[in-house]
Amino acid sequence: MSEMKKALxxxxxxxxxxxxxxxxxxxxxxxxxxPLEVEHGTLDDVKGFRGDLIITMTDVADDLKGQAPNVIGVDNLMDKNEIETKLKEFFDQ
Known part of the structure; x- marks a missing residue:
């Protein structure tokens, strides 16, 4: 697969x-x-984050558009299928 990516x-x-x-x-x-290394933080950490992807809840993702190259918004954090689908789309780009 491709090189290791970083997500917050x-x-x-x-x-x-x-x-x-x-x-x-x-x-x-x-x-x-x-190939994804995952960090965990608050919205304050977004400003200093130098990775490839931000994963957050959908309402927050809308606020972050333009602040990061790739933002995934998750509607239901208990829905693994939704998360998996969105991650596959990210890696297929």
């Missing part, structure tokens, strides 16, 4: 929802062998 999973506070999302993303990355 962020939510407004960096607590519950982004931690749950990170667990799901890590599972999907392992299952698919995606």
């Amino acid at each position: 999973i962020a939510c407004r506070t960096g607590m519950g929802s982004s931690m749950m999302l990170k667990i799901k993303v890590d599972q999907i990355v392992r299952k698919n062998n995606f």
Whole structure:
């Protein structure tokens, strides 16, 4: 596959929802062998993030458009199929 990419999973506070999302993303990355290194943080971390992808909730993703090259917004952080589909689309670009 391609070279290792870096992703930041962020939510407004960096607590519950982004931690749950990170667990799901890590599972999907392992299952698919995606070359993705995943970090976890808050929206404040977005400014200094020098990676390839930001993964967050859909309402936050709308606010981040233009601040990062690639932003994935997830509607349901418990839906692994949604997350997996969006990650596959990112790697297929």
